[in-house]
Amino acid sequence: MIDGNNVKELNISWLRKHIGVVGQEPVLFNTTIAENIGYGADGATESDIQEAAKEANAHDFISKLPQGYNTLVGERGAQLSGGQKQRIAIARALVRKPVILLLDEATSALDATSESKVQQALDKVSKGRTTVIVAHRLSTIRTADKIVVISNGKVVEQGTHMDLLGLRGHYHALVNAQQLNAIDEIENKNEDKSEGKVQRLGRMTRTSTGSDFSIHEDERPTVIEDIEEHQPPPVSMMRILKKNMPEWPFILIGSLGSIVMGFAMPIFGVLFGDILGVMARPDDQEVRDGTDEYSLYFVIAGVAVGIATFLQIYTYGVAGEKLTMRLRGELFESMVQQEVAWFDKKSNNSGSLCARLSGDAASVQGATGQRVGIVLQSIATIGLGVALALYYEWRLGLVTLCFTPVILVAQYLFLKSSRGETFSNQQALEKSSKIAVEAVGNIRTVASLGREQTFHELYMLELLPAHKVALRNTHIRGLVFGLARSIMFFAYSTTMYYGGQLMVEDGIPFETILKVGQTLMMGTMSIANAIGFAPNFQKGIAAASHIFHLLDRKPQIYDPPQVSERNWTPEGNVKYQQVEFFYPSRPSISVLQGLNVDVLDGQTVALVGQSGCGKSTCIQLLERFYDPVSGSVCIDEHDVSSVTMHSLRLQLGIVSQEPVLFDRTIAENIAYGDIGRTVPMSEIIEAAKKANIHNFITTLPLGYDTRLGEKGTQLSGGQKQRVAIARALIRNPRVLLLDEATSALDTESEKVVQEALDKAKVGRTCIIIAHRLSTIQDADVIFVMNHGQVAEMGTHSELLSKHGLYYKLCSMQSGPR
Structure with missing residues (x-):
């Protein structure tokens, strides 16, 4: 109900225009930052967009980007850190000036400093509008007018922050669970030395802006915007056929069938001319005997053509489908083997790559298979036709052949124009597919923004250029095809005219004239048929060019040569030594500047700092998604570039900030953590128990056989995160990487999962990236990162006693006391 009205009775578009939503996992579209924010409101001006970005604490980092508000964010905003994406999503919600603001963990991905700023902005913009906040981090809802505590689907408590603390019930327990009690202890110890210490700490919690930190918002790479995909060099027909060589018996049989079919029409012309000559004889018995004989010839020819047609279609069809399957497999294999930086390019988004997989591989059949058979059939027809024409009456044959160059010139002009059209169609298909995939994949966000019509218009807009080119070339195609068809009649007219003269002057039999005319007419018709398939043939050549261009590309990150795959089991010592790094798409901005970090076997190490300071980059370098510009990343004194990527990644278990699950069952998703063996169900269940997800799974009707839907949409954020944790634990990694692994969990689940992770960390190295500092208080060493370097290091208590950045x-996360 809204203002007493059932939402079911309200216009959906009108309703959503008055509601601003910021979800737990922000969804951004593969366009500029300005357009992403502008999607929040129709007709949003540049000043509106910048004002919303300032309110969301996003303006400063956007201004530092090379292209500013015109910077492409990448697919699903993949080129930005979690905090940056969240703030852009908040700006998108604020730009529409909603009456109702819905914040579903809107600040969950932000570091403490950014959260403090954004929370102040949210507090300001919440005035005068209804705001509904879903939060696990209770520090974000202290000033709420009413706090509703829900347990097992029911409201168990409600009131203000102070009211609920006074009840000492559910809410009080949640608040205590999120306290950083070590701060209290240190302050209590120092209370006698400085009576105002606690008051200063309280002021710091409310007003500190983290000025000691340099806001280093450059951790994620930007999309390479300026490089458009150029038309790849044409590929030879021979190379395409070589790819089809495993099916050479099928191709050979199909080719023989095509040749037989090509010979059929000229032979028909000869038989037709002969039988007309027989029918012109004065003796009835000779006519009867001759027609019987030639009728038998026609039957034999029909049987031969039928068998040849079947063999051509069947064998070429089998060879073509096998080629399509092979190309799709090789194309996908080549895609997944490319380095991560390759996917940062604008032209390599998921929509374009899916279009290549589905369209290009199938289009190659246009240059092989039955099209090749038809071309071969046409060559056989024209070849035998010309030979027979010259054999029966060379003068008449030469006159008729004068029309062939006209057809060949028309064919050349047509192919020249259709190649450009094919490339335009390819680009349009990739771009439109990208928009369609993005819109459908993020339909909840599209619907909440009311942008269904916008994405429809964008989709049609991408198709328009290719549509215009196709309309223009349709006239050329019609002219050429019409010429190829009409030339037959022109040639036939000339043949009959000149043949009539030869009959009168040289006494040539009329059946000879008919034979020459029929065989050459069939030849010109075959050329017309071949031209009819030219668009598919040209499209197949263009598709093959794209495919081989990608198959020939060598990944920039690859296994070292002459290193065999071996069962490498490191102890777990990790070392970053003088690591310098910038993302390939942004070489002018250094992310890591001489980073030095030592992690000993079995240690739990935490990396903390501002969003974009390089924390996630450290994990990406360890996983070898990128290679450092200088310096080294080592495991047990082995540089990660000196071992195979398979051996390396087999030793690493990772749980990212935004868990990615597949549209498979829960059991299969967990088992994907160790694909080197068949994981028994008992281990899957054990891993789920450690991740505090087993009890939930057992309540589902299908249990572990429940399908999760695309990107795991059937589960909540916390449930998805726990499945991802179970997937990491099942491979029993030597090094466990937790990139905000518990950021999406509620306080109670976080506490249980943290206990499970504490058990899982025993006996293995663990590197944790965290904004919620309550999750890393027990870490052996905490590294505070700033300017791409380590600014502070030590245990939780040691760093607190320094009163520095940590x-x-x-202080900003200590919560109310």
């Missing part, structure tokens, strides 16, 4: 981060 102390300020903790």
